[in-house]
Amino acid sequence: MKYKQNFKIMQITDKTLVVGVDIAKKVHFARSFDWRGIEVAKTFSFKANGTGFARLIEWARENAKKNGKDKIVVGFEPTGHYWFTFAQAVLEEGMMVVQVNPYHVKSSKELDDNSPSKSDRKDPKTIAMLVKDGRYQIPYIPKGKYAELRKANNLREEWLKKIWAIKNKVQRWLDTYFPEFLEVFSSWEGKAAIITLERIGLPNKIAAMTTNDIVTIWREDVKRAVGVKKAQMLIEAASSSVGLREGLEMAVYEIQLLMREYREVRTIMDGLEVKLEEIVLTIPGAEKMLQIKGVGIKTVAGFLAEVGDITRFNHPDQIIKLAGLNLRENSSGKHKGETTITKRGRSRLRAQLFRAILPMVAKNKEFNELHKYYTTRTENPLKKKQSLMVMCRKLIKIAYKLITEDVSYDPEKMMGDIRRNPEPRAA
16 A cells, blocks of 8 residues: 555644654663644653553553543654564554654754754654654555465575575685586586585595496485496596695585585475465465466565565555665756666565566566567667666566456567557666
């Protein structure tokens, strides 16, 4: 749902108590104001636990009753993950919860005392004043299967970082001790390659072995695709290796630890992806998105995890703005600068869309043709990166239509729509 500035301002009336809260790890601070910005109570501190939340709610209700207010709006600046439990406690009491942009708080601090200083007493007032003026957002807190999906996707992203960290360490090890390894194996993540690193590891040990010795080790776990020819190539590469020849005992220990860690994290990743697939297939519209060639289960999961219930939006442009893919123009007077995307909003959603669009442009016929059209047209041709941004926006619009209207993907209709519309500006 998109809430315009006027709508948000109208939520604050003469019957509204505005409570600004500065969120911290252990102790939060709150101040309360009326709709004109007049403070109606002293600064209140409370602990970040159930008892503290109950005290804050009681304090807010007492202030509202004392000052003739029948509505309480609680605003805060999202600080890490510390606001999750607080927001839940306030929402369960039927109060309106809103967030203010940290950038707005930082920019507004000097209005009262001409100082950029930060304090537990100052920040709640700055937050409350922003709320009073309608400069807030109503947070979307996913529920049910959307909450499960977001958590599953967040976990996958976290473990994905861990596995990439391991891959980087393994690559560094290979570059240091056995640079020729990947001339024999196309990837070190194959079964035979992992066994070689775990059981043998260093070039000097491989060079001292026979082809039969190596094949015997491989055949314990790998029954196909490896043989005497591959073993001979490995021995030749090891015999002429330029890898380091010092510190080899700990080098062997290091690669064994890395292989063990890789197997464990890979197992966890596989389990997470199974759970992710189970959850995403229960989300309405997920199967419709999967009809688009090049869109896989991970793309759908990542998209819906970040967007949540897509029916809460009135128009796909709202999702485009959520992803930070809306355009901004940099111009002043006679100067007309370059039009770029804002990059405001959910960076993970923007990254997910960009990662998805790259293989789609290569493998999906419609997207490939559109990309070529945008980059080669005679009037206002786009750069490749600009065209990819346009394609990301197009993917959002298609997903919105498929899910909200419960229709099947039609490649021809998609091509027809884009040609009837005005040509998009460069992003």
